[in-house]
Amino acid sequence: MFQRILVANRGEIALRIIRACRELGIETVAVYSEADRGSHYLQLADEAWCIGPAPASDSYLQINRIISAAEIGNVQAVHPGYGFLAENAHFAEVCRSCNIEFIGPPVQAMQQLGDKVSAREIAMKAGVPCVPGSDGLVSDVDEAVKVADRIGYPVLIKATAGGGGKGMRVAGNEISLRAGLQAASAEAEKAFKNAGVYIEKYVERPRHVEVQILADNHGNVVHLFERDCSMQRRHQKLIEESPAPKLPEEVRQRMCDCAVNLVRESGYTNAGTCEFIVDKNYNFYFIEVNARIQVEHPVTELVTGIDLIKQQILIAAGEKLPFTQADIRHTGCAIELRVNAEDPENNFRGSPGMITKLRLPGGPGVRFDSHVYEGYTISPYYDSMIGKLIVHKPTRDEAIQCMRRCLREFVIEGIATTLPLAKRMFNHANFVDFSVDTTFVERTF
Amino acid sequence: MFQRILVANRGEIALRIIRACRELGIETVAVYSEADRGSHYLQLADEAWCIGPAPASDSYLQINRIISAAEIGNVQAVHPGYGFLAENAHFAEVCRSCNIEFIGPPVQAMQQLGDKVSAREIAMKAGVPCVPGSDGLVSDVDEAVKVADRIGYPVLIKATAGGGGKGMRVAGNEISLRAGLQAASAEAEKAFKNAGVYIEKYVERPRHVEVQILADNHGNVVHLFERDCSMQRRHQKLIEESPAPKLPEEVRQRMCDCAVNLVRESGYTNAGTCEFIVDKNYNFYFIEVNARIQVEHPVTELVTGIDLIKQQILIAAGEKLPFTQADIRHTGCAIELRVNAEDPENNFRGSPGMITKLRLPGGPGVRFDSHVYEGYTISPYYDSMIGKLIVHKPTRDEAIQCMRRCLREFVIEGIATTLPLAKRMFNHANFVDFSVDTTFVERTF
Amino acid sequence: MAKPVENEEKGDSFDLDRIRKLLQLMKTFDVSEINLQNDDESWKIRRGPRVAYAQPAVSQGFAMPMAAPAPAAVAATAAPATPAAVPAGVTINAPTVGTFYSAASPEDPPFVSVGTVVKSDTVICMIEAMKVFNQIQAEKSGRIVEILVENGDAVGFGQPLFRIEPV
């Protein structure tokens, strides 16, 4: 086992990793930018090193500085958290070449699944349904038109290296397809230095459902059931929950099996998530693999009782999974709300500043994962998430009641937050009866 | 169901009840003394009434004022919490005579179980083992000596109305028995206006194990397994956990069955706890019933997933228990630590004052039930408990690791607390391997 | 704090004249904190040295949001323990929680009115608690200058009922 781990991240996920290490008896080395100097969670690490000024590009994204901190900190492994370098295969490679284990999947699996076209090929090989489309990149416009004729309009044009909505276009007919192809390709070339695009059937108003996976280095792969993340705004998830409401049991089971097969096929290990979209007839299609721990992992921890961060560390240390698929039970309903320092009244503009008053909700079944406290200053340099409020109750109805109760207790003063939006979401009839899709929040609020 | 409940208590348990009501869709009326004016939890009630000055005898113990607040607050029921009027049968009677339901057991059951001699009689009738002793009060010294000769020394002299160690004496031989009888009787007469005493076999260094019970008004009685509360100091519990470590499964099962039988025999309903002492050979003896919710109820909530406060309310409203004994599962290990504003360096002297800095532990499996926050002032008028830190993990080892981790994170400044003692307790080898009894803390720390 | 206000029409900003008048009033009556809120605006003002965080209990007392029968409940939080919120001058406060009655029965005249001079044993109202009508004596002497609650109001312990001044 590792004696000492470097946490290559900040904020709530850094705190989460430090907590897991502490419980496992592993020492931690934290790194921080000048903007995070003095944050309380750094005191909980055994050692903390400043690695650069506030901008992430000069600190949390500086591979050489993080490796350097890992060396002077004398660690055996690095946990990348999510974001920053978590899905950077090069970083994983550098770590391992320095004899420091990167707590994450093998580099090859990261690379293959990181590329949308090769990920799709692996999925097809594993028998996992993908959205009908071109098998790989389209070489020219005529090929694209041929594919679109076969699968039917509307179609989605996607950059193979894209993400966050960039290099993406919807085309309802041949004319807009021809125009969109050029635009998407140019945008992708500019943003990702990779002009490759492919096209696929456009699924209207889908739900987003994902399956949590754990795989060790001994060939054991299990799923930890699904999370529904359809409540999102501009591709940013706002609410995640498990089980996925109204998903037929048979579909759920098939989706979980698909995720396991896909992970097996790719040689992926450690924690990962297979993302699917689900259409209104409960057809599901593989979208991508998130090759890291996710923000919403506590949802799965609560319904399964399994600590995902600890499992990541144990897997990276070469341990076998301590349970089989049959041992993993799903209990009750867990819902997570991301609380962001954004002003919903002002187009979700970021709202950095000092938290002058903080009253946290609590009580049975309530967990708040956060590094903030009264007097903490939200930095303008990083993402706006203040924390994650997660509730776990026997039923979804009770979980919603509990979340409403928590939102009534929750006081954050000094900065604008998304709590007012959260109140409206948890009181909206369509959310309560779950007549939602990934466009619901933008259409409604 | 009730539409509106008055919470006849303060602090963390008042907040706990307000939270449960909110999730059930029930409005709450809070009452407060002048010392508690402005506490944040009062804002979470739908209405709050000042009922008197700071001393509890002039406010939280003033039955007429609480009933008056219940009347102007227009409630259908009163939840008494623990302490104050929770086990006051007269208060329960007054509530019900005003057509306000008292959320607790029937008055007759409270009275019978509140008296140690009649409680013992009920236990014997239900086949529950009691400590060998006089069957009822001893009428004179000669009878006491006869009983002591039969059951063997050392014996314990106990006041029937006693509590908290008052009116209690240990006698190792006939001489000290004769002297102790008089002293205990006089003390009890003075403290409780009831000189009646009885004697029983003195069990040396016992463990304290209790069984949580729920009983509805339709004849359904279930147990929610046991809690070990052997870690106590001067009859004040400090750490409670479930399952009771090292208790043979067969003993545990028998103890739980006894508790169910006792509750059935007494006609008791609502939530209650049967307390037992366990000697080193795992013989257990009934001690008393706590006819109310207990401070340590979250331990049971975490291992069973059942919300005890909600069940209390539902039972009082006439609902049937929504589960049978077979439905109730015990998962993992939960440990509760009471955090008190007392100075362990100064003989546990109370340490009221303002909390100037507060950093709470958190993360998976951690719950902190408390009404305090940074800037809150601990009043000198009421008990010293600041809050309850409860962890729930798959195993006891993991729970202890988690608790240690939490204690490392926990910062309370401005007042002295029992956190330093807690750290020592959770690191003590005898606690870890659970070679402890109810005298362990006093002997060791 | 104040929830977003909806008054889109309102062009002008804070009226400093009104604020000055309010500050004058606060000084005159030695008010340390005031918290006004309506549909359009929220004013929160503190006077005197900042103890700021040191006394959240006090400052929160004023802001306590209450549901229906709110007015009484809010008033109930303005009891003697927080002198700044009490109307200036000497008050006679409720010695118990209950329902306030200004007269012995609906047919009777009120025990006292503005201008009545009371002695310490003068019955000034009744407070009903648990079906019992308690006759409340003034416990102080002076002239009633303001009646602070309405007939039939629920009152909390310590809530000011009458303001009096020396005769």
Added chain:
Amino acid sequence: MAKPVENEEKGDSFDLDRIRKLLQLMKTFDVSEINLQNDDESWKIRRGPRVAYAQPAVSQGFAMPMAAPAPAAVAATAAPATPAAVPAGVTINAPTVGTFYSAASPEDPPFVSVGTVVKSDTVICMIEAMKVFNQIQAEKSGRIVEILVENGDAVGFGQPLFRIEPV
């Protein structure tokens, strides 16, 4: 603190004249805090010394407890962002995290000593990061008056290495 005001229509920004008047009023009436909010604006003003509580983030920076190799790590927290902890005078700070070496090799003399006059391009030490020995230049000119770290110490980004004074 008060969140940024949105005022899209409003061409002009805060009316400093009105704010000055309000501040004048606050002083006159000894107001410590004022908090005004309406549809268009939110004003929050505090007078007087700030209480201790307001600055936990800063004070924690100094108190950060560290385990072994603690001295270096603690020093690392005392970088320019927390000026109170920085040695008086001008310092040359580590431009990267790594291991500090005062000389090119154990056999060589140190690049600089107390009393050495440096120019901005003078090599003053090496910092090893990822097996690479980076020659660090002074970037400032002056006379070395104190060397703040030991040969072989781990240093954090921004950690003061040398104190210098003008020649």
